[in-house]
Amino acid sequence: MITHDAVDFSPAALIGADRPALIEDGTGRTTTFAELDAAADGFAAALLADGLRPSEVVAVAMDNGPDFVVAFRGVLRAGGIILLLDPRAPDPVWERALTTGARRIVADHDLTPRLARLRLERTVAQVELRSPGQSTVDRTGGALPALPAPDLTAVLAASSGTGGRVKHAPLTHANLAANLGQIHARHLLTAQDIVVAVTPWRHIYGMQMAMNHTLAVGGRLVILDGRFELSRLLTAIHRHRITVAYLVPDTIIRLADHPLEGYDLSCLRAIFSGGAPLPTEVAAALSQRLGIPVLQGYGMTEAGCTHLVPDGVPAPMGSIGLPLPRTEVRIADPDTGMPVPVGRVGELWVRGPQVSPGYLDDPAATAELRTPDGWLRTGDLARVDDAGFCTITGRRKDMIKYKGYQVSPVELEAILLAHPDIREAAVVGVPDPICGELPKAFVVVERDLPEQAIFDHVAAQVAPQYRIRLVEQVATLPRNAMGKVIRTMLTSEVQAARGDDSVPLAGR
Numbered sequence: 001m002i003t004h005d006a007v008d009f010s011p012a013a014l015i016g017a018d019r020p021a022l023i024e025d026g027t028g029r030t031t032t033f034a035e036l037d038a039a040a041d042g043f044a045a046a047l048l049a050d051g052l053r054p055s056e057v058v059a060v061a062m063d064n065g066p067d068f069v070v071a072f073r074g075v076l077r078a079g080g081i082i083l084l085l086d087p088r089a090p091d092p093v094w095e096r097a098l099t100t101g102a103r104r105i106v107a108d109h110d111l112t113p114r115l116a117r118l119r120l121e122r123t124v125a126q127v128e129l130r131s132p133g134q135s136t137v138d139r140t141g142g143a144l145p146a147l148p149a150p151d152l153t154a155v156l157a158a159s160s161g162t163g164g165r166v167k168h169a170p171l172t173h174a175n176l177a178a179n180l181g182q183i184h185a186r187h188l189l190t191a192q193d194i195v196v197a198v199t200p201w202r203h204i205y206g207m208q209m210a211m212n213h214t215l216a217v218g219g220r221l222v223i224l225d226g227r228f229e230l231s232r233l234l235t236a237i238h239r240h241r242i243t244v245a246y247l248v249p250d251t252i253i254r255l256a257d258h259p260l261e262g263y264d265l266s267c268l269r270a271i272f273s274g275g276a277p278l279p280t281e282v283a284a285a286l287s288q289r290l291g292i293p294v295l296q297g298y299g300m301t302e303a304g305c306t307h308l309v310p311d312g313v314p315a316p317m318g319s320i321g322l323p324l325p326r327t328e329v330r331i332a333d334p335d336t337g338m339p340v341p342v343g344r345v346g347e348l349w350v351r352g353p354q355v356s357p358g359y360l361d362d363p364a365a366t367a368e369l370r371t372p373d374g375w376l377r378t379g380d381l382a383r384v385d386d387a388g389f390c391t392i393t394g395r396r397k398d399m400i401k402y403k404g405y406q407v408s409p410v411e412l413e414a415i416l417l418a419h420p421d422i423r424e425a426a427v428v429g430v431p432d433p434i435c436g437e438l439p440k441a442f443v444v445v446e447r448d449l450p451e452q453a454i455f456d457h458v459a460a461q462v463a464p465q466y467r468i469r470l471v472e473q474v475a476t477l478p479r480n481a482m483g484k485v486i487r488t489m490l491t492s493e494v495q496a497a498r499g500d501d502s503v504p505l506a507g508r
Helices: 033-048 066-077 092-098 107-117 173-186 204-217 231-240 249-257 278-288 363-369 409-417 451-459 487-498
Strands: 021-025 030-032 059-061 081-082 105-107 153-159 167-172 194-196 218-221 244-248 270-273 293-297 298-300 304-308 330-331 346-351 374-384 388-393 400-402 405-407 422-432 438-446 470-473
Touching: 021 033, 021 066, 030 033, 033 066, 059 092, 059 298, 066 081, 066 204, 092 107, 105 107, 107 422, 153 173, 167 173, 167 244, 173 204, 173 278, 173 304, 173 363, 194 204, 194 231, 204 218, 204 298, 204 304, 218 231, 231 249, 249 270, 249 422, 278 293, 278 400, 278 409, 278 438, 298 388, 304 405, 330 374, 363 374, 388 409, 400 422, 409 438, 409 451, 422 487
Parallel strands: 021 218, 059 081, 059 105, 081 153, 194 218, 194 244, 244 270, 270 293, 438 470
Antiparallel strands: 021 030, 153 167, 298 304, 330 346, 346 374, 374 388, 400 405, 400 438, 422 438
16 A cells, blocks of 8 residues: 655665666666666756745656656655646647746757747746766755645646636645555556556646556556557567556557557556546457456546546446545536436536645636535536446536437447447537537548448437437547547537538438
8 A cells, every 4th residue: 555645755765776667668778766766866956956946836848758757756856846738739828837937947858949939037947857867866965855745736737627728736745645545545556567658647647547656666667758659559568568558548449459460468467548438349349359457547637536447346337437545426416516316417526635726826716626615526427336336428518408408429429439330439519500509420430431321320229319410520530648539629620611600400
């Protein structure tokens, strides 16, 4: 059980300082726990020498890699707060994020010209990272401050919350450390595990499930640098004998369709999916094919991980599992907030030590997120069975209102993906002056498929009021770094193509 208070806890003294912590797949370079600790301490000392003040914000704009881990741990050890930035976000997004008070930024070297181009009024200085193994600091000599108080902010993570506007959620040292203990109670990684994650470590899924958890137990973290390719992932699993893979649904869908010839994946004991819903049929097919569990969990920036399928416990297909220890769950009526009966759909509310205090400098948004007695409204619709297993059924704001009926795009997408010739699907509501909204499906097909066949496939499985009314076949679906479909882009494309809110009467 993980019981320490520091989220950057290193088990070097317990498992051996010379054990590998990070393995770079491209170069084969290995960083030991001793080297990682030395580099993080050295970077912390450099920040303090540069004048970093307690609880000062330091922006980190980096992709997965050894330097990201060094920066993450170094900022925390120096008593700073990490502001996580997407290296590929446009300048206006960076500028808005830096209004949180960041005066320093740590970025990949290829972003240095961009830092000069921003010309911000505040001081933004890139602090040079020390390469792993090149720095040594005597931690007992007073070079580094004591661990921050648990209730102080450790990370500022960007989130669109339930309203679409980007906000920053403070995650305290206590939030992150408690969540690691909760995760470990359900998902027992060990020092013998070798882990790979395709999800960015700047997102809560990659940060807590993959990076922090693996390093806290003394496991090895394999780094896939550069542009992601499925063949590189398969080669890495084969070459490094990876035991646990943290993937996103888009990767799992592609993996399920891959012939896998020439790759020995027998080393894998589990695949986890996060960041977006995973089609049940895909999870079942890949699980049967590989002979290992393909599991979903659930979490969000503002609450860390809240649900997992416990190791070795059979769960209903499509379920996100059971609540983590010390996590309370309420399936609430969206209008009244009162609990609904078991098996009924309502909004998922959670409460626990991993839940963020709210949004930075935004009391109105915080009041929408959290109730006065500490419940966090996730915005997701879910149901719980008699055994406590939870299944997500949709998103409140994504529900399509067709002639007064609430149509769940997630349920329609699951039906579409059950068709053997449909590889990907997303459903959005198209404004309509008569019906309110029309459910429209965007599908990626394996081969030519008549639209009527798609209509008939869905109509055979739902009541008339829940049918698909429009279909468009596309080459790809727009997704973010976590593999989640960006529905707003689909909606915008529909409106831009039409120029107004009118649609043909046929199909209503």
